[in-house]
Amino acid sequence: MATTVTLPPGPSAPRWVQGGYALALPHRGMRRLRDRYGDAFTVDVPIFGRAVVISDPAEVRQLFQSGTEDFDNLERNLGRVLGPGSLFALSGEDHRRRRKLLVPPFHGRRLAAYERIIEEEAEREFAGWPQGRAFATLPSMMRITLNAILRAVFGAEGAEFAELRELLPAMVELGSRLAVVPVPQDGWGRWNPWHRFRAMRRSYDAVVERLMARAEREGGLDRRDDILALLLQSRHEDGTAMSRSDIADQLITLLAAGHETTATTLAWTVERLRRHPAVLRELVAEADAGGSALREAALLEVQRTRPVIDMVGRQVRADSVRLGRWTLPRGYAVLVSIALVHDDDSVFPEARTFDPYRFLGTKPDLYQWIPFGGGGRRCLGAAFATMEMNVVLRTLLRDFVLEPTGERAERWHSRGVAGAPARGGRAVVRRRTASAAPSPGRTTAPGAPARVPGARA
Template structure:
């Protein structure tokens, strides 16, 4: 046995640490860094004893390690998304499946989804009330679910309506069950596991109908992900099974629907509290004529994801005894957690890290081992480019068609929704329709002596 070397950590019992992690995840992890430094051990339910790291060199080493050294955490969403899900697959099987899923989310295929995103955004914005406060997160959820159903599932008509009602509760319940032990006794009729399996059976039946329709109509003229997966081939020429396709489509929804919507709600929350940034974004949109790219908008989305990451940890499990990770030597089976919050707060990487400052990304793209809202390494979110396109088009359309009113209210607190960290009040907004002249926002700034930091405190 190789000698194990690990940093110190809190001595409190596992259930106490688990309760603290659930109720105050970001605040708690920052307090632990103040006390123990950039690496420490924790002991929490589900994962047990784990090493938490935020040193950039150690994070990069972990993300570039091969599957023989470290692998995806278990339990994970693969338990409920199915054995064909990228979350469930490891090693060579993960590599082969990921290779088939890359083409639909890059290049010409990706650009084909832009009009779908804009159409769904325009439709949803038409329902927004004017002149009174409301939470934007529910609207962002509706936009992202509709986009996924059209762009990924190719759903329309009755299947669209049923999947729109079925998928959000299916994924929400599944994410809660993913880290719970599967009961050994038979499931009761009203048990959450039984309800989940009934919803999953209905989902599989709908996907079978969508596959039958797609193959009957012909696949060549379709750009949705379902059609592309039906045409894809493994290296040996074989096709994905219908079960694998169903698992992967559900994986894409679970990984991209709520996270993208939550980031958009955070964007609204951030922009209302930074009127100078908001004015520059509107000026940029007007200069584009309401369409096209936008360097400052790109930078703003990056900064929202840095200061308000909706996923606060990325994990791996050690597969070899005596694995050396930077300063530490770990036993087989030990969990390693990368703290996204601590990495994004690192002053050596992001000077004035607590300030919301999109201009930091105007001259240089972020290092993908230091800016990690989509995870990292071979398990970085495969839909990252799709999510970025979606956020860009939604934000562009919102700023083109509506005036987003700034506020001097305190920052919305972080609220855990299980999978994601959302603004506690749902990213509240006040909007009004823009005139034909596309007026630029000229609203009162917050008092000069009251500047907001990105951790929700005033100073």
Template sequence: MSTVRLPDGPTTPAFVQGVEILAGRTRAWRRLHRRYGSAFVVSMPRFGPTVVLSDPAEVKALFTTHTDLVDNIDANLGQFLGPGSLFAKRGENHRRERKLLTPPFHGRRLTVYEALIEEEAVREMATWPSGTEFATMDSMMRITLNVILRAVFGAEGAEFDRLRTLLPKLVLVGSALAAIPVPRKFFGRYGPWARFAAHRDRYDAIVTRLIERAAADPDLAERDDVLAMLLQARYDDGSAMTHSEIADELLTLLTAGHETTATSLSWTIERLRRHPDILERLVTEADAGGSELREATLLETQRVRPVIDSTIRKVRADSVQLGRWTLPRGQHVIVSIRLMHDNAELFTDPRAFNPDRFLGKRPGTFSWIPFGGGARRCIGAAFATMEMNVVLRTLLRDFTLETTDAPDERAHFRGVALVPAKKGRAVVYRRPPREAVRDLDTAHSENVAAGETTGARSEEVTA
């Protein structure tokens, strides 16, 4: 075993370090970075002494290290999503499961979902008040939840409605438990774990019926929803997923597939309201049918306001060399997404909101990392990116977003995600349909032409 070499870090009591991180994650990361540089050791709640990395070369080394050497942590979201979830699997089991889940959310499959996303966005935005400030995040949550439910199950129905009510409750309790290590028997059948278990039981009952119904569908092969694809998918050895594995994976897709995307959209609105020049350019581009600046804006929003600010691994080998450091077996390692995106060597003037930095330039694989990296990069990244693009396009097309000089909304840690503290407040006004605008422009042009003709005739008479 190689000699262990770890970065420096604070010597204050572990409890004090943990409280500081819980009280203000971004502020704590930045303070420690200023003092210790791009790598330090800090005592994290639940994980103990943890190495935090933000040096690009060391982050790349971590993401490209084989999962037999460095892999997922033990206390991960699998404890909420179930043993069949992608989050709960490691090593070869994770690789074979990821291979099965990749096709529904990549390539040509994405075009199937675009009309669905726009339909849900239009339906939800029809409820928006005109000229009255409101919080956009709850609305975005409804859009993205409905989208992922329809993508997963294909059609609406009684079960769809029950899941639409149940899943936000399940996510809220699960997020709180992920942030604060509460004993499972805390308050017994009245505690948060008991509430989570009750929500999970209801989910299992609903989804089991949907899986059994789909499995018996004689037209299963003709369906293009995710559930149908998973029922027909086969591992390399020809075996199928069990129904319990499918239930866990569906819960993973349903929960991870809507909250983070909705939060990124809310942050986008929060940023644009405070940058009227960028907003004006986006509207002009959308009216002309373009998308380059919109895509760059979404990249920049996820850089300056990452919804997930870190990703964590655990050393599984006797030791692992990562740049300057030699980490022992069992060592937890965090990649700070926040500090990576703050790096002035990677992004000029990193605290500024500047979508132009991504015009005609794709972000680096190991520098822009809101979806994580390596073997555990978010499997739905392409789907989420397309969904955000369609929803923002719909908003710009159908509404005028009022700008503001109000202070920036601070980030609020909600257990897993960093959300706008005021949920992305906005004031909107519905734009007239483009056909009506064209009619007005035509009428205006005709009036101008008529006025010029009348003026010319008057001049002739006078002459």
């Protein structure tokens, strides 16, 4: 085993200066550091401390394929706000066992059952959209994804649905900010935001407890499709059931991982498509003809060019470990810069060009296209989120004309964990009429090119 530590170069400014730089210029700052130090550099920032940032695909692949004896869960992560039973908080064998229980809901029959729920929520939200004037789509996308998760994951309805819909947006937003800002959990008296967050969490736990009690009282769990019902029935390998607190932690984890991130990607999708009218025309024609290949490719490209999560990371667990060119000591964080990988011309030619056609007829390399992370800790709900975005975009294209724009691209704005379009993914729409739809069978819009070279992001 290698013992001589070899770290990439990096800035020497104090931790608080580097932390302020990271918060003020998260995207441009990463690019500037790459331009100065190369595709790997060492930083010292609040929350993570001394960390190595990587973006070389070979080193990213090695990290994601490494065993937990070398690299495992970050010590400081979203588990601080989601609870000790959350997948984000678990490591090693505990994480493997819990993840195994959560795989079934996101595949096969159950995933197909959720599609209609998402379409219903999209139709309900879109019915209230203004026509002919600009508005931000992000709030609408937030409501769609929240309502879909409350139904598909929590199995909520009635009073509990209304309570969670009122409580969770503020709770998730506050938790998202607390996860990335080094606020002490004690001290500051009543001004400490952690006190407010904990009060929200107590309200959340009480509602989820009522949902679980009702589900068990009414029975028929095996006939329900929601994930709460599945977790109540699930058993560990030794036959024991999940605790009520662990179920509550997992439900809020699934919501946190799939609500804001999915909604933000949909807002970015609107922002991107309005600025690429040729792609938009062909997407409409494809949807009218019943196709989906270009739509799926466009969503892949939106996530490549506008990833809503900046980083995914691991912690060094071995005394020292070799990662590509570097030898890292125990305790160091290794952070993969998703944006830098996606922005690399050697990985994605003309990387700053928005070009969905690069993904037509091919699947992305999951060690290079990494909006959901990778390896054994890749986002469990990736398939659910992908399906949800596909259904929402399909419904939008079917029911509305999305007006193109020549306005400048919306800037990136930090919402804590997620990065959103600064103006909320503004749109101008008109409801479609029967005469506006292309004739049946047409698969490409008039004048739509096979590719859109040079369409800069």
